[in-house]
Amino acid sequence: MTGRERIAQAFAGHGRSAALMPYLMSGFPSHEASIEAVKAAVDAGADLIELGVPFSDPLADGPVIQAAGTAALEAGATPMRALDVCRSVGEQLPVVLMVYANVVAAAGPELYAQRAAAAGAAGLIVPDLPHDEAAPVREACDAEGLALAPLVAPTSTSGRVEEVGADARGFVYAVSLTGTTGERAELPPGLAQTVAGVRAATELPVAVGFGISRPEQARAVSELADGVIVGSRVVRAAEEGGAEAVRDLVSELASALA
Amino acid sequence: MSAAVERRFGPYGGRYVPETLIPALDELEREWAAARADPQFKAELDTLLSDYAGRPTPLYRAPRLSEEVGATVLLKREDLLHTGAHKVTNALGQVLLARRMGKSRVIAETGAGQHGVASATACALLDLECVVYMGTEDMRRQRTNVERMKLLGAEVAPVDAGARTLKEAVSAAIRDWVANVATTHYVIGSAVGPAPYPALVRDLQRVIGDEARAQVLELCGRLPDRVIACVGGGSNAIGTFTAFLDDEQVELIGVEAAGEGLQGRRHSAPLATGARGILHGALSAVLQDEQGQILEAHSVSAGLDYPGSGPEHAFLRDEERVRYVAVEDAAALAAFRRTAELEGILPALEPAHAIAWLLSQPGSGGLELLTLSGRGDKDLAEVLSLSE
Numbered sequence: 001m002t003g004r005e006r007i008a009q010a011f012a013g014h015g016r017s018a019a020l021m022p023y024l025m026s027g028f029p030s031h032e033a034s035i036e037a038v039k040a041a042v043d044a045g046a047d048l049i050e051l052g053v054p055f056s057d058p059l060a061d062g063p064v065i066q067a068a069g070t071a072a073l074e075a076g077a078t079p080m081r082a083l084d085v086c087r088s089v090g091e092q093l094p095v096v097l098m099v100y101a102n103v104v105a106a107a108g109p110e111l112y113a114q115r116a117a118a119a120g121a122a123g124l125i126v127p128d129l130p131h132d133e134a135a136p137v138r139e140a141c142d143a144e145g146l147a148l149a150p151l152v153a154p155t156s157t158s159g160r161v162e163e164v165g166a167d168a169r170g171f172v173y174a175v176s177l178t179g180t181t182g183e184r185a186e187l188p189p190g191l192a193q194t195v196a197g198v199r200a201a202t203e204l205p206v207a208v209g210f211g212i213s214r215p216e217q218a219r220a221v222s223e224l225a226d227g228v229i230v231g232s233r234v235v236r237a238a239e240e241g242g243a244e245a246v247r248d249l250v251s252e253l254a255s256a257l258a
Numbered sequence: 259m260s261a262a263v264e265r266r267f268g269p270y271g272g273r274y275v276p277e278t279l280i281p282a283l284d285e286l287e288r289e290w291a292a293a294r295a296d297p298q299f300k301a302e303l304d305t306l307l308s309d310y311a312g313r314p315t316p317l318y319r320a321p322r323l324s325e326e327v328g329a330t331v332l333l334k335r336e337d338l339l340h341t342g343a344h345k346v347t348n349a350l351g352q353v354l355l356a357r358r359m360g361k362s363r364v365i366a367e368t369g370a371g372q373h374g375v376a377s378a379t380a381c382a383l384l385d386l387e388c389v390v391y392m393g394t395e396d397m398r399r400q401r402t403n404v405e406r407m408k409l410l411g412a413e414v415a416p417v418d419a420g421a422r423t424l425k426e427a428v429s430a431a432i433r434d435w436v437a438n439v440a441t442t443h444y445v446i447g448s449a450v451g452p453a454p455y456p457a458l459v460r461d462l463q464r465v466i467g468d469e470a471r472a473q474v475l476e477l478c479g480r481l482p483d484r485v486i487a488c489v490g491g492g493s494n495a496i497g498t499f500t501a502f503l504d505d506e507q508v509e510l511i512g513v514e515a516a517g518e519g520l521q522g523r524r525h526s527a528p529l530a531t532g533a534r535g536i537l538h539g540a541l542s543a544v545l546q547d548e549q550g551q552i553l554e555a556h557s558v559s560a561g562l563d564y565p566g567s568g569p570e571h572a573f574l575r576d577e578e579r580v581r582y583v584a585v586e587d588a589a590a591l592a593a594f595r596r597t598a599e600l601e602g603i604l605p606a607l608e609p610a611h612a613i614a615w616l617l618s619q620p621g622s623g624g625l626e627l628l629t630l631s632g633r634g635d636k637d638l639a640e641v642l643s644l645s646e
Contacts, residue, residue, distance in 0.1 A: 056551040057425065057537065059432050060276045066419065079549045101274050102536040106550030128274045128536070153278035155439060160280065178278055179437035 002145025003122030006094040007170040010047050011205040011226055016257040018222035019047040021207060022250050023098065023231035025068040026051050026085035027077025029239055034072075035088045040243040041234070042089050045254030049089060050125065050209075050229060053082040053099040060127035062182030064232040068239065079103045083119035090120020096149060096170070098125045101133075109140035116146060123147030123170045131164045138167065147171070149207075154178050154194050165201030171227060174198045176210045182232045184211035187220060195224045215256035222257050263287050263461075265453035268576060270569035273452040275432070275539045282439045287454040289359050294461055299358065306350050310383065311340045313347070313465065317473035317627075322600040323613075328621040332482065333603075334470045334629045336494065341376050343606065343632030344466060344494045349376035349445060351462035353384050356443035363387045363442040367431040369396055369424030370560035371403025372606075372632060373447030378412035380445075388412040391430040395422035396560060403636065421554045424564050428538050448491025449568035452539030456496075456568050463497025466629060471501040474627055483624035486511045487631070488612045489529065489582065490561050492568035494631035499580060509581070512571060513612045515557035516584035526555035528567050529575050529582040537566040543575070558587035558644065559607035559637070589614040594634060594641055604634035607641070 001009075011019050022041045026034050038049060054069040054077045061069070079099070086095045097116055104112045104126060116124065123146050129137060131150060141148040147170025152161050155178055165172060174195055177188045188194075188211065198206045207227030212218055218228045230253060237245040265271055265287075273283055293299045307313040315335045324331045336344040349366075356364050364386050368374030374390040381388035390407055394416045397404050407414050415434075420426040428446075435444040449459040467485075474482055485502050487495035489512040502508045517525035525531070528543040535544030537552055545553040545565035555565040574580040590607055593614035597605050605613060609631045616626060634641075 056420070056553075057429050059429060059538075060436070062433070070419065073551065078551075100550075102544075102546065102552070103550040105534075105536055105541075106546065106548065127276055128539070130273060130275065130277045130280050132280075133272055133274055151277045153276070153280075155278050155281045157281060164277075175276075175278065178439060180433050 003094065003117065004145055004147045004170055006122045007048065007147050010094050011171065014047045017219070018225055018257055019207070019227040020045065020254055020257055021048040021050050021227050021229045022046050022234045023050040023052060023229060024238060025054060025065060025072055025235055026082035027054055027072035027075060028068040028235070029071060030075050031077065031081055033242060034085050036243040037238040037246045038085060038089050040247040041250045042092055044247045044250035046093065046250055048094045048096060050096050050098050051082065051086055053079050053097055053103055055100040055103055058100060060180055062180040062232060064235055065181050068235045083115060086119045086121050094122035095120065096123040096125055097121050098127065101126050101129045104137055109137045113140040113144040113146055117144040121146060123149050125149050125151070125173060127151060131167065138169065141169065149173050151175055152198050154188070154190055158197060161197050161201045165198065168202050168204050171205040171207050172198050172202050174206055174208045174225065176208050176212065179210070181210050183213040187211065187217055192224055215252050218253050219256045228257065263291050263454045264457045267570040267573035270540065270542050270572045271453050271456060272541050273539060274536045274541065275452045276436055278436050279439060283452055283454065289355065290454055290458050293355055293358055299354070303351055303354055307347060311346050311350060312338060314469045315339060317470055317477060319477070320601050323597065326600060327616055327626070329623055330625045331616065332474060332627045334466060334498065334627065336466060336629060336631045337603070337605065337633035341372070341379050342635065343372045343376070344463065344497065345373045345376040345447060346379065347465060348447065348459050348462045348493060349373065349380040352443070352445040353377065353380035353386060356386060356445070357384055359443060361441060361443040363438065364445055365389045365391065365431050365434050365442055366445045367391045367424065367427040367447060369427065369563060370636060371400040372561065372636065375403055375406050377445050378407040378410035381412065382410045389415055389434070391415045391417050391427040391434070393417045393422035393424065393427050396424065399560065399640065400636065425552065432538065448493040449496045449570060450491040450538060450540060450566055456540065456570055459493050460496045460500060460570060463493050464500040466494060466497040467499060467501030470498065470627060478625060480625070481505055481508050482627040483622070484509045484511055485627045486513065486612045486616060487629040488513045488562065488608045489567060489571060490526065490564050490608065491566065492571045494629050496568055496570055498629045503579060510579065511615065512580050512582045513615045514582060514584040515559055515562035515611055516586040517556040519586060520584055523553060524556040525584065526557040526562050526564060527584040528565060529571055530584045540569045542569040543567045543572040558590060558640070559611065561606065561608040562611065583615055585611040585614045589618065591641060591644060593617055594637070605630055606632035606634045607637045608632060
C-alpha cells in the first residue's frame with residue numbers, strides 16, 4: 001500500500017468524530033526520548049503522526065516548536081536521524097513528515113522522497129513551500145507514493161484555495177489562524193468558514209491545525225473537520241513529562257474525539 | 259518602468275514562505291508595480307530623498323586614496339545621507355508605500371542598527387507605528403542605535419534565539435508579519451527575502467548607480483573601468499550595479515566578508531563559496547551544511563554578518579556579469595584606519611571591505627568607482643576594542 005493509500009485509510013477508518021494527528025519533534029528532547037514519545041502517542045490512540053524534522057530557521061513555528069527544534073539540533077539531531085524516528089512507528093500508522101523546504105532542497109526532492117518512503121513515511125508537509133513552488137516536490141512524492149499535503153490559510157483567497165485543492169494529495173492542512181504554531185485560549189472565530197472553503201475545493205479529508213491544545217477545542221474542531229492536529233501542547237508534554245505525559249495527553253484528546 | 263516586478267532571477271528568488279503570506283506578497287507586488295509607475299508617488303519620494311535625506315550624494319574624487327592605490331578612485335558618498343547610510347533610501351520608499359497601501363504598522367529587522375534607525379526615522383516622519391526586531395547580541399554591541407530608535411518612537415523587540423543576530427531578527431520579523439499581515443507592512447532592509455522584495459529594494463536603491471553613472475560621465479567624460487561595492491544581503495551593491503549592467507566594458511566587483519578566512523566556517527561569503535539554498539523566502543547562495551541547516555555567518559562587520567545573499571546577486575554571479583570576491587576582517591579593519599588617515603573619512607566597516615579589496619589591487623592606473631555605503635561612527639567602539 002502506498003503512503004497516500006495509508007493516509008486515506010487512516011482518515012476513513014478511525015471510528016471517531018475526526019482523526020487525531022499529534023505532532024512531535026524528532027530528536028527532542030533527545031533522539032531516544034523522541035522515539036519513546038512517538039510510540040506513546042501511537043499507543044494512546046493517535047491515528048496519524050505528524051513528525052517534525054528540526055530545522056535551523058523554522059519560519060512557520062511559534063516559540064514552543066521553534067525552541068524544541070533548536071534543542072533537538074543542539075542535542076545532535078539531523079534530518080537523517082529524524083527518518084530513524086519515523087521508521088520506529090512507520091509500519092503501525094501513517095507518519096507525515098513536517099519538513100522545511102531547504103532540507104528537502106539540500107538532498108534534492110527525488111532523493112529526499114526516496115529516503116522518506118524507505119523510512120516508512122506516508123507523506124510530507126512543507127510549511128514554507130506554497131502552491132506556486134511545490135511542483136518539483138509534489139512530483140517527487142508522487143513517484144514514491146507519498147502525499148504532499150498542502151496548507152491553506154485564513155488569508156488564502158477562494159481562487160487560491162481552489163488551485164491548492166486541485167493539486168492536493170493525502171489531505172489538506174487548514175491552518176486555523178493567521179499566525180505561527182502555538183497554543184491559544186480560544187479557537188479563531190472564522191474557523192468554520194475557513195474549513196467550509198477548503199471542503200468546497202477538495203474531495204480529500206481536511207485536517208485543522210495551529211492553536212489547538214485542549215480536549216474541548218479538539219472536540220469542537222472535530223465537528224467541522226476530518227482531522228485534528230495538536231502540536232505545541234504535545235511537544236510541551238514531551239518536554240515537561242516525557243513519554244508518560246504524551247501518553248496521558250493523547251489519551252485525553254482521543255477520548256474527546258470518541 | 260512598465261515591466262513586471264520580477265519573481266525570479268534565473269533559477270533564484272521565488273516565494274518560499276508560509277501560505278498565510280502569499281496574498282500579502284501578491285498585494286505588495288501589485289501595489290509596487292502601480293506605485294513605481296505613478297508620477298505622484300515618484301514626486302513625493304523624490305522630494306523626500308532630496309530635501310530630507312540629502313540626495314543626490316556626491317561622487318568624490320579621493321586624491322590621496324587614488325595615489326595609494328595607483329588609480330583614480332571615485333567614492334559614491336552614501337555615508338553623507340541622513341542617518342548615515344544608503345539604508346534610508348529604501349526605508350523612505352517602503353514606508354511611503356506602506357502608507358499608500360493603508361497599513362498602520364511597520365515592522366523591520368536590523369543587525370547593526372542602520373536599517374532599524376532608517377525605518378524608525380521614516381516612520382517618525384510619516385507617522386506610522388514602528389517595531390524593529392533586533393538580536394540581543396546586536397543590541398549589546400550597538401546600544402547607541404537602540405537608543406536612537408527608541409528616541410525616534412520605535413519599539414525595539416529583542417530576539418533571543420540562535421546566535422541572537424541578524425538572521426534570527428529576520429525570522430522573528432517574518433513570524434510577526436505572518437500573524438499581523440492585515441495591518442502591517444514588513445520593511446525588509448536588504449535585497450533579500452521572498453519576491454517581490456529583492457526587486458522592490460533594487461528598484462529603490464538603483465538611484466545610487468543611476469546618479470553615479472551620470473556623475474562619472476560628467477566628471478571624467480567616460481565610464482569607470484571598475485565599479486566596486488560590498489555585499490551582505492547586497493542592497494547597496496545591486497543599487498550600484500544595476501545602472502552599469504548593460505555597460506559591458508565596466509567590470510563589476512562585489513566584495514563579501516571573508517571573516518577569519520574562507521577555508522573555515524567563520525565567514526560571511528555565500529556568493530564566493532556557498533551552495534544553493536533557501537533562506538528567508540528565497541532560493542539563493544546560502545551558507546549551509548550538507549543536510550540543509552543554515553549556518554551562522556561571521557564578520558567583524560554586523561551589516562555583512564548574514565549567511566544569505568540577494569537572489570539577483572546569485573544570478574549575476576552565475577552569469578559571470580559580476581565577480582564576487584571576499585576580504586578578511588583584518589584587512590577591512592586596516593582599510594577603515596587607512597581611509598581615515600588618507601581622506602579624513604571614517605567608512606563603515608561594510609564598505610571598508612570594498613576599500614580593502616581595492617587597496618589589495620594596486621597600480622591598475624584605471625578609473626575605479628566605489629560605493630561608500632555608510633559612515634563608520636557606529637563602528638568606532640568595535641574597531642577600538644579590537645585594536646587593543
